[in-house]
Amino acid sequence: MRVIVIGARASLLAQAQTRWVMERLKENWPETEFKIRTVQSKNASEGAATEALRQALMRREVDIAVYSLKHLPTQEQPGVRLVAVPKRVEPREALVGRTAKRLEDLPKGAVVGVNSLRRRAQLLAYRPDLSLRELEGDVDERLTALGAGEYDALIIGAASLLRLELPNRIDQLIDPEVMLPAPGQGALGLEVRQGDDWAEELAYSLNHRASLARVTAERAFMRALGAGDHCAAAALATLEDDGALVLEGVVASPDGRELIRAEIEGEAEEAAELGEELAQDLLAEGARELLGAMQAR
Numbered sequence: 001m002r003v004i005v006i007g008a009r010a011s012l013l014a015q016a017q018t019r020w021v022m023e024r025l026k027e028n029w030p031e032t033e034f035k036i037r038t039v040q041s042k043n044a045s046e047g048a049a050t051e052a053l054r055q056a057l058m059r060r061e062v063d064i065a066v067y068s069l070k071h072l073p074t075q076e077q078p079g080v081r082l083v084a085v086p087k088r089v090e091p092r093e094a095l096v097g098r099t100a101k102r103l104e105d106l107p108k109g110a111v112v113g114v115n116s117l118r119r120r121a122q123l124l125a126y127r128p129d130l131s132l133r134e135l136e137g138d139v140d141e142r143l144t145a146l147g148a149g150e151y152d153a154l155i156i157g158a159a160s161l162l163r164l165e166l167p168n169r170i171d172q173l174i175d176p177e178v179m180l181p182a183p184g185q186g187a188l189g190l191e192v193r194q195g196d197d198w199a200e201e202l203a204y205s206l207n208h209r210a211s212l213a214r215v216t217a218e219r220a221f222m223r224a225l226g227a228g229d230h231c232a233a234a235a236l237a238t239l240e241d242d243g244a245l246v247l248e249g250v251v252a253s254p255d256g257r258e259l260i261r262a263e264i265e266g267e268a269e270e271a272a273e274l275g276e277e278l279a280q281d282l283l284a285e286g287a288r289e290l291l292g293a294m295q296a297r
């Protein structure tokens with residue numbers, strides 16, 4: 001019988017995510033044998049690691065690739081299909097502090113570690129007095145740097161701390177009014193090869209419709225903006241009790257001085273259209289110039 005190979009990136013976070021996926025798949029498909037294969041990449045960047053995993057999928061070295069959805073490009077890739085978004089965990093950003101435990105309690109000039117332009121720009125818009133420093137490495141390495149006193153606080157995706165079973169490290173969940181997360185943050189994406197119907201059926205069993213609707217809106221927003229992972233653009237969709245989908249999006253200048261933010265509400269079935277419409281609204285309000293300035297950098 002065919003053994004289904006689940007592909008994971010090498011980081012501790014990716015390993016935790018992939019074990020979680022394998023456990024859920026085993027519950028749903030007790031007759032099927034699964035195993036995890038770790039795909040290394042030469043270059044340590046998120047983009048390179050994601051691409052290496054995709055290549056392994058296309059070369060048939062793995063059958064189901066597990067990604068942090070926020071690292072997966074919004075452009076479709078021929079030959080592979082994103083077939084499932086499992087139930088999303090916390091999408092918000094977390095503050096991990098060394099002394100102060102809340103963003104508003106950080107003293108003027110406090111050194112905060114951030115690893116993306118989207119976090120940098122939004123944080124500077126809220127607290128221009130902070131001293132932001134580039135944060136490198138995997139989540140575990142970042143926590144070590146904090147412990148060593150290199151930073152007063154870090155901004156990290158809360159989901160990563162939850163998946164690493166470090167919930168106590170979350171000192172504050174940052175209000176999305178202050179900072180919107182990366183599109184897809186807190187969600188996983190499962191990709192299979194086009195035409196591999198069996199792998200697709202297995203993976204699709206983990207799909208969570210509400211989570212898929214939310215990330216579809218967020219990713220459509222990014223795609224329509226023409227913005228990539230390096231851009232100061234962020235979005236978060238939520239579902240109301242009555243089923244309506246609310247999508248909030250922001251585009252900022254790298255220094256946080258200019259920030260354009262808007263929201264849109266509609267039917268969850270029209271998630272992609274809502275994302276596109278919100279992007280068009282922001283582009284018309286000046287986001288094109290902000291993003292253009294970043295691309296020229």
Ligand SMILES: NCc1[nH]cc(CCC(=O)O)c1CC(=O)O
Nearest residue numbers: 068070156157159160185186187
């Ligand atoms: N770069 C690693 C990574 N991949 C996904 C998340 C966030 C958690 C998630 O989206 O599941 C993180 C940590 C971070 O960005 O701070």
